[in-house]
Amino acid sequence: MNKKNTLERNLKLIAENRKARYNYFIEEELECGIVLEGSEVKSMRASKTSVVESYASIEENQLWLINCYIPNYKNAKTFTHDERRRRKLLVKKRELLKLIKNKGRLGMTLIPLKLYFNEAGIAKVLLGVGKGKKLVDKRQTEKKRDWEKQQGRLLREKN
Numbered sequence: 047m048n049k050k051n052t053l054e055r056n057l058k059l060i061a062e063n064r065k066a067r068y069n070y071f072i073e074e075e076l077e078c079g080i081v082l083e084g085s086e087v088k089s090m091r092a093s094k095t096s097v098v099e100s101y102a103s104i105e106e107n108q109l110w111l112i113n114c115y116i117p118n119y120k121n122a123k124t125f126t127h128d129e130r131r132r133r134k135l136l137v138k139k140r141e142l143l144k145l146i147k148n149k150g151r152l153g154m155t156l157i158p159l160k161l162y163f164n165e166a167g168i169a170k171v172l173l174g175v176g177k178g179k180k181l182v183d184k185r186q187t188e189k190k191r192d193w194e195k196q197q198g199r200l201l202r203e204k205n
Contacts, residue, residue, distance in 0.1 A: 070176030079136035
């Protein structure tokens, strides 16, 4: 079994940014750890978390996840958290330097693609280094997707 299938099978998906691949050309993916407070972990396991409007930023040689929505855990009485606070992402120094170099190129953005718990139960973020698509590129993506659906229908009808 290859590495991708084992990764897909052993993770518990919390949130996914499906529009990211539609709006950006994703050139590279990077798995990052995330620094969370106690009530955030319970909230992620129990309720709706969103990474759709969030992005990652490099500030002072640290990687931050900005505008990720993790709602308050309703059973936490004293230690609640800010729902849209900045959260630090954990990466190795070599990977951070590579991200700084990639982000320095024209039009590159750091987009969170998935938020999940790995097989050890640790929260991870899958970041994509991408470049924004123009309207023409989005249309071509839709055409390609429609053609693949049509091909599948034709093959099913033949059999």
